[in-house]
């Protein structure tokens with residue numbers, strides 16, 4: 174019998190090699206207690222969280238938590254059903270209303286995760302004779318959405334407007350085209366030139382979908398994302414987002430002004446053939462989204478944190494993913510996986526949690542320590558974070 178697991182042998186070997194060096198498994202951390210959006214207990218130690226994507230710190234917001242408790246009491250622990258059968262409660266409608274108000278758009282459709290939102294929308298709207306033109310550094314859920322559908326896939330170089338335009342010009346003018354972009358790319362924390370990209374896409378007759386998972390709540394005057402910040406939100410056909418970052422719970426969505434959008438509820442398989450979100454989750458999401466509409470002060474503070482951490486890390490001598498801070502993600506580039514894992518562990522010992530990211534998730538085979546800031550990180554915490562990076566960096570000889 175052929176062992177179907179033999180294809181994983183190289184990965185198993187690499188993992189065992191890394192763990193044999195004595196390093197803690199960076200992909201198996203347990204949070205024993207979570208005290209706030211910025212502090213948890215890990216390995217019995219108080220740890221500052223700098224890798225949770227909890228950008229707006231909504232997870233412990235008293236109104237959000239109270240809404241979850243209330244829904245749990247009134248509607249029970251789960252819906253046990255699909256949105257198109259018994260799984261649509263008033264709470265699902267309420268969170269879709271909150272999204273429509275947040276984005277000032279006509280339609281909102283909530284999925285069980287952001288992953289499923291990409292999977293569902295991309296695979297459903299781009300059919301057999303259509304083309305999906307996507308940035309090569311797109312998130313796995315975008316690629317998986319392409320794999321689930323039947324459209325032809327045309328990748329272009331990351332954030333390269335000319336490459337996008339060239340690809341579009343080579344396609345049959347009459348063919349259906351969907352350009353898929355992200356507002357913020359989560360590996361390096363860099364922002365897409367959406368103004369130019371949306372313009373060339375529209376000139377070629379393409380529809381545009383922008384995944385704003387890492388910008389919702391934070392970027393743009395109303396927190397609607399990079400498309401808002403760059404003044405092109407009215408030209409974007411579909412915005413995909415998630416509740417698992419700034420909103421502070423779990424779930425995904427698509428908002429749109431397309432007049433036929435609602436038909437997706439009947440034809441989108443990752444929406445139809447799965448259970449809907451629990452009532453407590455949609456209640457927390459709706460409350461959080463409504464509060465995010467009025468969070469200008471938090472947005473300002475988060476920008477300050479991002480700028481300070483970027484400048485401080487640079488001053489310490491770390492190589493960063495972007496020359497300037499462009500989002501709430503700051504990626505520290507490590508020379509190799511071994512050094513990255515050692516630095517990750519040294520930071521954890523200091524009392525700091527960041528994300529270790531390695532190929533194939535990262536662009537250009539990079540090993541990264543990804544930091545995601547929170548609007549609730551205090552000035553003092555950002556200072557502590559920089560001290561911990563200095564100590565861990567020297568201990569692992571990443572900096573001198």
Ligand SMILES: Cc1ncc(COP(=O)(O)O)c(C=O)c1O
Nearest residue numbers: 286287288312359386415417424
């Ligand atoms: C760009 C992007 N899109 C979609 C998702 C999926 O979101 P969710 O966690 O809700 O499945 C993520 C999550 O990491 C993401 O980074």
